[in-house]
Amino acid sequence: MSFKIAIIGAGSVGFTKKLFTDILCVPEFKDIEFALTDISEHNLGMIQAILDRIVEANGLPTKVTATTDRRKALEGARYIISCVRVGGLEAYADDIRIPLKYGIDQCVGDTICAGGILYGQRNIPVILDFCKDIREVAETDAKFLNYANPMAMNTWAAIEYGKVDTVGLCHGVQHGAEQIAEVLGAKSPRELDYVCSGINHQTWFIELRLNGRAIGKDELVAAFEAHPVYSKQEKLRIDVLKRFGVYSTESNGHLSEYLPWYRKRPDEITRWIDMSDWIHGETGGYLRYSTETRNWFETEYPQFLEAASKPIDPARRSNEHASHILEALETNRVYRGHFNVKNNGVITNLPQDAIIESPGFVDRFGINMAAGITLPEPCAATCMSSINVQRMSVHAAIAGDIDLLKLAMLHDPLVGAVSTPEEVWQMVDEMVVAQAAWLPQYADAVPAAKERLAKSKVKTREWAGAARRNVRSIEELRAEKAGLKQAG
Template identity: 95%
Template sequence: MSFKIAIIGAGSVGFTKKLFTDILCVPEFKDIEFALTDVSEHNLQMIKAILDRIIEANRLPTKVTATTDRRKALEGARYVISCVRVGGLEAYADDIRIPLKYGIDQCVGDTICAGGILYGQRNIPVILDFCKDIREVAETNVKFLNYANPMAMNTWAAIEYGKVDTVGLCHGVQHGAEQIAEVLGAKSRQELDYVCSGINHQTWFIDLRLNGRPIGKDELVAAFEAHPVYSQQEKLRIDVLKRFGVYSTESNGHLSEYLPWYRKRPDEITRWIDMSDWIHGETGGYLRYSTETRNWFETEYPQFLEAASKPIDPEKRSNEHASHILEALETNRVYRGHFNVKNDGVITNLPQDAIVESPGFVDRFGINMAAGITLPEACAATCISSINVQRMSVHAAISGDIDLLKLAVLHDPLVGAVSTPEEVWQMVDEMVVAQAAWLPQYAHAVPAARERLSTSQVKTREWAGAARRSVRSIEELRAEKAALAQAG
């Protein structure tokens, strides 16, 4: 087989390498072309050198090109994969820092909440630029695979306004299933069968079977509470399981910021989170982790390049959906996974225009979703609150309507539990002014926002958050890795 895959945001080096090696685990794909594109020439050259080393070590005929000219990379592509973070860590830091001034403590801030909504405002205009190029220069039946957050908003914009055949991909479902299999004592992940449905980062395991035996709420609660690690790391998630009756796919830290109940009082936050790793609820945890990862990669790049000389091991192919989808579409080997698509009857009690995440099957005829799923009422209610925010956020990003943007942020569950309308209006003004370089659709609104900020009487506070950690130095990271290696 010979076809072209374009990866936008390929400078996300670690993730691009994973996608690349996963795809090359499919024997029929050795002759394909990867076209890498990114706004950073520096990152592009680093990842290209790594992928070239992999090709050389495995004696493959695979072709890799790298260019900052996105349109050139997209020419003739059959598949386009997006891993972009518009604004990079600079804008992301504002997504965490500015809401903290108004009492909004986020762990990740990339899906909804104040940070996720502004992230969507930066991404959506760029996503539409991608879609324009895809329509004009890619293969006629091109498929766009979006990995970038905010998943639902980006996918919604690409389908509704970009008019490109798009599927959103995430690994939250797989990670949740791995946890459940472990606490239930499964010998392998294959023993666990499940139906997981909802919206991205708020997906629910509504049917669980271990070797064909149904697993109920009480058994699952008992299994998690008995686990020596998850009982501490997933306290909030377990509490939601007890109250809703079903387990959420999303990590303790992520889930905490999508709900209005657990992060609204600073003195309560530490009760529900765990500081053993960023993902369990640390304030700005993913920002810290991402910063450390970038610094580590820049410093230790020679080691990454050396590691690329190892043979590709198909047994280590990851559970990221992309390679499995491409394999199913191209070879007709059927793949079952969980995909983000427009609802259109997939989930009966969620809005039909929403982007839902639910089970589907892939073969040469495409992605075929299982339809007619009904969520438990509490799960649906929680999802609908986020969907309403997502819809307003997408429409604001398309129109450049700053008033609609403020209403979207106001209706966010955690923001609404913490902040007053006056605080929300000022916070959005501050975020739009700070991120103006990445928000062209709001250029007309920036001068007035800046003027309002100069005369505002709304009080803010300088606050690091309830559970903040400092970015660790390279020396500290080295010491920690050495200690882990010695302990292992």
């Protein structure tokens, strides 16, 4: 087989390498072309060197090109994968810092909540540029695989406004299933059969079977509470399981910021989170982790390059969906996964236009969703709160409508639980002004926002959050890694 895959945001070096090696685990794909594109020539150079080393070490005819000219990379591509972070860590830092001034403490802030909403405003104009290029220069009916957050908003914009065949991909379902299999004592995650459905990062395991035996709420609660690690790291998820009757796919930290109940007061935050790792609820945890990872990679790059000389091992192929989808589409080997697509009746009690995450099967005919799923009412209600925010956020980003953006922010579950309307209005003005360089659709709104900020009497505070940690130095990271290696 010979076709072209373009990766936009290929400067996300570690993730691009994973996708690349996964895809090359499919024997039929050895002759394909990977076209890498990014706005950073530096990052492109690093990832191309790594991928070239992999190709050489494995004696493959695979072609790898890299360019900052996105349209050139997309020319003739059959598949386009996006892993972009518009605004980089600079804008992301404001997604965390500014809401903290108004009492909004986020762990991740990239899906909904204050940070996720602004992230969507930065991404959507760029996503539409991608879609325009795909329509004009890629293969006819090219498929766009979006890995970038905010997943639902990006996918919504690409389908509704970009008019490109798009699927959103995430790994939350797989990771949640691995946890459940572990607490139930399964020898392998393959022993667990499940139906997991909802919206991205608010997906619910509504049916569980272990080796054919149905698993109920009480057994699952007992298994999680008895687990020596998860009972401490996933306190909030376990509490939601007890109250809702079903387990959420999302990590303790992620889930805490999608709901209005657990991060509304500092003492409540520390009660429900765990500080053993950022993903369990630390204030700005993913920002710290991302910053440390970037610094570590820049410093330790020679080691990453050396590791690229190892043979590709198909047994180590990851559970990221992309390679499996491409394999199914091209070879007709059927793949079952969970995909972010427009609802269109797949989930009976969510809106038709919503971007849902639900089970589907892939073969040469495309992605075929399992239709007719009905969520438990509490799960549907929680999803609806976020869907309404997502819809308004997408429409605000398309129109550059700052008033609609403020209303979207006001309706966010955690923002609404913490902040008054006056605070929300000022916070949005402040975030739009701070991020104006990445928000071209709001250019006309920025001068008035600056005037309002100059006259505002809404009080703010400089607050690091309820559970903030400092970014660790390279020396500290090395010491930690050495300690873990010694302990192992």
